[in-house]
Amino acid sequence: MTRVLVIAEHDGKRLNASAAKCVGCASGFSGAEIHVAVFADDGAAVASEAAGLANVSRVIQVDNPANSHPIAAVLAPQIAFLASSYTHVLGPSTTFGKDLMPRVAALLNVSQVSDIMLVLGSHAFKRPVYAGNAIVTVEAPAGQPVVGTVRMASYRAVENTGNAPIERPSIDVELPQHTRFISLQAGKSDRPDLQTASRVVSGGRALGSSENFAIIYKLADALGAAVGASRAAVDAGYVPNEMQVGQTGKIIAPELYIAVGISGAIQHLTGIKDAGTIVAINKDADAPIFEIADFGLVGDLFKLVPELEQAVKS
Amino acid sequence: MGLKRVVDYNVRVRVKSDGSGVETDGVKMSINPFDEIALEEALRIRERGEAREVVVVSIGPVDAQQQLRTGLAMGADRAILVETNAAIDPLTGARVLLELVNREKPDLVILGKQAIDNDNAQTGQMLAALWQRPQATFASRLVLNGATATVTREVDSGLESLEIDLPAVVTVDLRLNEPRYVKLPDIMKAKKKPLDQIPLASLGITMGPTSAVTVFEPPQQRQKGTMLSDVAGLVSAMKDKGLL
Numbered sequence: 181m182t183r184v185l186v187i188a189e190h191d192g193k194r195l196n197a198s199a200a201k202c203v204g205c206a207s208g209f210s211g212a213e214i215h216v217a218v219f220a221d222d223g224a225a226v227a228s229e230a231a232g233l234a235n236v237s238r239v240i241q242v243d244n245p246a247n248s249h250p251i252a253a254v255l256a257p258q259i260a261f262l263a264s265s266y267t268h269v270l271g272p273s274t275t276f277g278k279d280l281m282p283r284v285a286a287l288l289n290v291s292q293v294s295d296i297m298l299v300l301g302s303h304a305f306k307r308p309v310y311a312g313n314a315i316v317t318v319e320a321p322a323g324q325p326v327v328g329t330v331r332m333a334s335y336r337a338v339e340n341t342g343n344a345p346i347e348r349p350s351i352d353v354e355l356p357q358h359t360r361f362i363s364l365q366a367g368k369s370d371r372p373d374l375q376t377a378s379r380v381v382s383g384g385r386a387l388g389s390s391e392n393f394a395i396i397y398k399l400a401d402a403l404g405a406a407v408g409a410s411r412a413a414v415d416a417g418y419v420p421n422e423m424q425v426g427q428t429g430k431i432i433a434p435e436l437y438i439a440v441g442i443s444g445a446i447q448h449l450t451g452i453k454d455a456g457t458i459v460a461i462n463k464d465a466d467a468p469i470f471e472i473a474d475f476g477l478v479g480d481l482f483k484l485v486p487e488l489e490q491a492v493k494s
Numbered sequence: 495m496g497l498k499r500v501v502d503y504n505v506r507v508r509v510k511s512d513g514s515g516v517e518t519d520g521v522k523m524s525i526n527p528f529d530e531i532a533l534e535e536a537l538r539i540r541e542r543g544e545a546r547e548v549v550v551v552s553i554g555p556v557d558a559q560q561q562l563r564t565g566l567a568m569g570a571d572r573a574i575l576v577e578t579n580a581a582i583d584p585l586t587g588a589r590v591l592l593e594l595v596n597r598e599k600p601d602l603v604i605l606g607k608q609a610i611d612n613d614n615a616q617t618g619q620m621l622a623a624l625w626q627r628p629q630a631t632f633a634s635r636l637v638l639n640g641a642t643a644t645v646t647r648e649v650d651s652g653l654e655s656l657e658i659d660l661p662a663v664v665t666v667d668l669r670l671n672e673p674r675y676v677k678l679p680d681i682m683k684a685k686k687k688p689l690d691q692i693p694l695a696s697l698g699i700t701m702g703p704t705s706a707v708t709v710f711e712p713p714q715q716r717q718k719g720t721m722l723s724d725v726a727g728l729v730s731a732m733k734d735k736g737l738l
Contacts, residue, residue, distance in 0.1 A: 191651070251656070252619065252629060252631075253622065253623075253628055253629060256623060274650050275631075275632060275647075275648070275649040275650045276649070276650070278615050278631070278632075279619065279629070279631045279632070279649075280619075282584065282615070282616035282617075282618075282619035282620050282623075283619045283620070283622065283623040283629065284623075285585070285616070285620065286585060286588060286619070286620035286621075286623035286624055287623050289585075289702055290585065290702070291583045291584050291585040291586075291616070291704055291705050292584070292614070292616050293705065294613065294614045294615060294616065295613065308613065308713065309611065309612050309613055310501070310507040310516060310610070310611060310613070311507075311610065311613065312713055313506070313507040313508075313509075313516075313712075313713065314507060314509045314516055314710050314711070314712065314713065315710070315711050315712070315713050316707045316708075316709065316710050316711075317707070317708045317709040317711075318705050318706070318707055318708075319705060319706045319708055320705045321702075321703035321704065321705065324702075324703060356626070356628075358627065358628045358658060358659040358662075359628040359629075359630075359656060359657075359658050359659075360656065360657040360658075361654075361655075361656060362644065362655035362656060362657055363654070363655045364649075364651065364652060364653070364654045364655075365652045365653040365654075365655075366651045366652040367651070367652050375650065411668070414669075415668075415669065420652065420653075421634070421648045421652075421653065421669065422648075422649070422650060422651060422652050422653075428667070428668055430650065435737070436732075436737050446506075453713075453716055457732075457735060457737060458716070458719075459728065459732070465721075470718065470721070471718050472716040472718070473718070473719055474719035474720070475719055475720055475722055475728055475731050475732070476719065476720070476721045476722065477721075477722050477724075477725070477727075477728050478721070484725055487725040488725050488728065488729070491725055491726070491729045492729070492738060
């Protein structure tokens with residue numbers, strides 16, 4: 181019997197959209213019983229959101245002041261404690277899951293299957309290597325628990341049609357004090373979340389400055405889109421790191437991706453190649469981004485982007 | 495700090511036609527770029543007088559000596575190669591590093607956040623778990639304050655700061671620093687620096703059952719689409735596809 185425990189990412193108030201995608205991945209195991217674990221200071225609101233996810237049969241809510249921030253060294257022993265009743269423990273391949281899940285795997289004495297993009301069987305998976313330039317089939321050892329992270333761009337969120345019971349077990353493990361949360365500087369934005377948005381507009385180095393990024397925000401707002409950026413634009417300081425799209429930033433799969441002034445380095449293309457439709461606007465007709473774009477437009481972005489914004493609005 | 499020998503990041507990796515792996519014959523091999531950033535940080539810490547010695551470690555074939563020599567040329571004091579021709583999974587790698595940590599007793603282990611070949615991003619976190627010490631992954635800033643360190647981490651929602659007790663494991667992200675170039679005289683000097691070779695088998699590491707990679711295949715390619723001449727053309731193409 182396949183029993184999957186999904187570790188929910190959240191900010192203390194709301195469930196992160198990655199949880200519904202992890203449940204989507206877990207639903208790929210035939211006949212699996214899927215539980216979601218919420219570790220928080222007070223996880224009631226997040227747990228009730230998790231209980232509404234389709235295919236979830238139970239939510240495990242673990243409240244502890246030590247869980248008020250997601251510190252891997254604190255969460256991992258609690259997850260390892262719960263893991264004995266499960267065949268699989270899954271987390272998202274976001275910075276939350278990438279930080280946490282290998283620590284869980286080591287405590288359970290197994291290697292992790294990173295970035296699961298397809299479930300082939302209870303212990304067999306497909307995942308990308310070499311920045312997505314090759315896809316491998318991985319077989320985890322039989323008879324051992326599987327710890328994995330789920331590649332977000334490969335899965336859709338399950339619907340909110342569930343109504344699972346919420347359980348609050350007591351977890352009796354010693355938690356380390358050696359790692360302390362100081363602060364989180366989070367970008368505040370009313371725009372959709374980059375990782376899960378259905379539309380994304382990204383800008384590259386060709387924008388030339390932080391101020392010039394305004395035309396990207398305007399186009400995004402006209403489309404109801406999230407805003408991303410290339411590594412070059414982040415490195416140049418035009419926008420903060422959390423907006424980076426690409427192999428070392430966020431790997432995304434929106435229905436519509438508009439790349440503005442982005443030449444298309446391999447590491448950026450790796451982050452967007454699962455997008456539905458890719459639109460590229462660039463002054464260089466030979467830019468590699470045009471090799472994978474569905475629609476390309478060559479020209480001055482400072483003229484074309486405001487024109488497109490007006491056309492979208494009207 | 496750890497250095498992994500990987501296919502150079504500029505090489506366009508291709509899957510072998512029989513699906514047994516990727517082409518590595520005659521392909522340029524380099525230090526994993528994230529590990530280079532980790533080494534640069536270790537050197538800067540030593541240059542500020544906050545560390546006495548920087549030891550570079552690699553687990554891999556005899557040829558990984560080349561990457562360790564490059565690390566020595568960048569400025570590391572000595573190198574250790576744990577020699578094996580086997581493919582090492584992250585958990586085994588973490589166990590090997592733990593054994594070296596127990597021997598060397600470092601105050602700080604700095605690793606790249608991931609290697610650009612397998613893209614696993616596991617080894618540092620696993621070492622921290624086995625060592626029962628703090629971890630701070632995806633570091634973009636590292637400040638040592640005696641018995642503790644303050645680490646700024648690049649996370650999906652922004653920048654997180656953690657305070658960790660030392661010893662600890664830190665894995666580094668791209669924006670932590672820009673690694674120095676190696677100068678010719680340093681390459682000459684590096685030849686005289688100590689490089690210990692230890693056969694993996696002599697460490698007495700028990701290897702658990704590991705995952706098997708059975709098939710390599712190329713990814714699905716996107717096709718080049720349509721070039722449009724103006725915004726009106728783009729808007730109508732997007733409308734036809736139901737995107738506007």
